Amino acid sequence: MNVDLIAQLAAPGEPLRVSRAGRVTGPAGADTHDAAYALDPEGYALLALLPGATNEQRAGILLRLLGASRTGLSPAARRTVERVTRVLVLGLPARTVGTVLLALRHRRANHKHVTRAALRLLVEHAEAATFVRAHRRMAVSIVEHAIGKATARGVARALRTGESLPNAPASAGAGPGASEAPPSLVAMVAALPPLLSPGAAGPRAGADTHRAFLRFASNPGLAAQRLIEVYAGAPAGADDTAVGVTPLDLDLGAERPAVVTATNRGDLAATLVHRLRGGDSPELGAAQERYLAAAAAVVPHFPGRLALVVDRSASMRGYGDREWAVRSQVDALELVLGERCAALATVPTAGDGTDLAGAVIAAARERPDLIVVVTDGYENTYPGDLARVAATLPRLGVEAAVVCCPATFSHSDDLTLRRPAPACAQRAFWHEADFASLVLWMLFQTKAAGAAEWQRAALRERLSIVEGGAA
Template sequence: MTVPFARHLQQHTTGLRVLRAGAVVWDDEAVHAEAYAADPQRYALSALTPGVPAPQRARVLLQLLLASRAGFGDAARDTLARVTRVLALGLAPADVLTVLLAVRRRRANHRHVTRTVLTVLLEHPHAAQLVRARRAVAQDCLEHALGRATARACAAALRRGERPHPDRLRSVLRPGNAALVPALYRHHDGTALVALPPAGGDLDLTGPRPATVTATNRGDLAATLVHLLRGGPTGELLPAVARYTDAAVAGLPRYEGTVALVLDDSASMRGYGEREWAVASQVAALRRVLDRVCARLVVVRAGGVAGRPGGATDLATAVLDALSGPVPPDVVAVASDGYENVHPGDLARVAAALPGAGVSTPVVYCQATFGHADDLTLRRPAPALPQRTFWHTDDLAPLVLWLLSHVDGPAARAWIGAELRRRLAAAEHALTLPARTSEGGPR
């Protein structure tokens, strides 16, 4: 997965469409085909990157279904099969049915297509509702996967209480599935519309979030740091901070590279009232996580008085200091609340001038917020920089993955590959999916 393709996945949100005339409207098909050809496994795993919009995940699923897997080894087949299954059951059924209809229109009928169609129609947790809501589309997809005669013969046999040949439709013989195939050929009485079921899971693995955000319910690590910054007992809080940092980095790979963190330590980071220390605690949590994950972390402070937030912000100079250090960083991450109160616009102008000065090191902007509903209208000091917000402790691991995805180097590629495989296993667990083995022969 190249850096440009990673950015494309995050930014291109046009929906996939299948026209009545049969044409599949897929405006970036060539981009996906090229990325798949370069590295099929990394391409598939890239769909699990947090923040990738559903239309792009649907495109990845479509590419995985259209392409033959002939000549692939068992490891590659296993990875592609696992990602395909997670996407098929984790995406919204409307998106998945659009993908299956596109596969039907493209006349792709590999074994993994048949397997995926049966997975969606027979193993989805809301399969009955899905079939009722989109019976004609589901029937069309099933007949494409099995063949019209086979699908209809199986449905007829099941209606008569008979068992279809197990080699034809093994999945139907599982307990609870025998009623689903006949339902595809049963016209329901009445005119009531049946809504499609929701997505089967959260592929971003966001986790539960509070409906009402406070300074102390945005994750255990941030909450403990808030108490510490407010003057709580260090003897009790520092060990707790260490424990919660361990929990935040649990399972994350080790990055054998150098990251520079420009840490906004100006007066605005302290906040006031019920938000006091909330944003500063999240930035401090990010620093602790990066310090554990990265082999080398270079921290450059912008502002600060006697080790506490204070004074003015000068993010532009801090970025230049980070780039001119004795150890060239792989990436510069600017962590700030977005209030640039020294020469507003300096960071934007410096960032725009770096490529012309021969600086190729990526600079990314990590926007610390109090919650998910912050107004950021006046808090974008460099709109052209890649930007991602974070406000909860559970945002930190995805944030590290995002910022390292801007690095083009072997250490970053190894880290991203390991982390995406970890997220694949976590997504399978969240969807209660059993681990899959190799697929068998190509088709």
């Protein structure tokens, strides 16, 4: 996959903006995004689920997915693009999605999937009610672009004047969830064309509106009610509680403890702490197997050969309240990788020092697809040696990249002076919930022949997990 785009996705940038004149600006690298979409729309869409991708870059991906026609896509690619679009609409902040839709209006992108996304934002997003209240003008623009200015404003005129609407079938729009709004609201929307065009045939006009609007809504009753709120405002005392789905977490960041200890950084690591402290009861062994299975179940499969360089120096043990905290987390990662890697070679550092360079040379002899150095970041034996070895290996024909994964006590650890190889890609971890994102990140660091397909499969699996929060 596109290396430049992957690096760009995690870089901070300017948020997407739409000026009053209709000028759309956003993060740098628009040409890179456009080229990636043109080359592989499905693969480009899946990149939105990369751990660490910023909301600004994800908004750029959503803008392209919604702005492009899906004609010519294979059924599988179209389905993947639709699924990614859905989780982005529900997972990004409502204002960000609204800005994307506003940009599409100025670009005159009028695809059916744009209408579907607009209604999904206004009806299913966890922040929908608050968004409509706080950004009324933006919501009006989005609605008018999605279903047409005349139809949308007809609703407002009917509300303001109290006109009776002819040919309003009582059951129009009925479907799952329609009971959440009075049936008359759905009927009113279905009957709008006769109001706007008195000469139109009533039943036919109602059917046209149903085809243009209600069929895109998963909950027609709530969609009609939200449409009315856009113009007339919510009733006094209305609740802002999110309706529809729970907020989606695109990065799958599990809840983390407010106060970090050696034993609350994941069940598997906590069990290993007890074992490192001398516990050897059968219950601990059974618990370890159970927690290992649970931790490995959510981690992507690594189909290639992985060499894991493990720092076994004294500093990995820690002391006081932090004793065994880092070491247990490293051991937990090693166990999980043993379950999820097709071939894993573990190479510990020799002696009491931190000879990471020597261990990397030994790991290179295993001919791996990737060399991962897991350490606390302190290189005591030969300072700077790891950086020189990592830079030299490619000249010797070693194609495997060397990456560093510092194990820390908490998310707030300062790693400024703990980068033994500054030129190597680096991603830290401190909690068991970091393993899934960490292994996915590893998949994107390898240059193996089948890496692109490994990455795509892992991102598809991640998409299914994210969708679990949007069910």
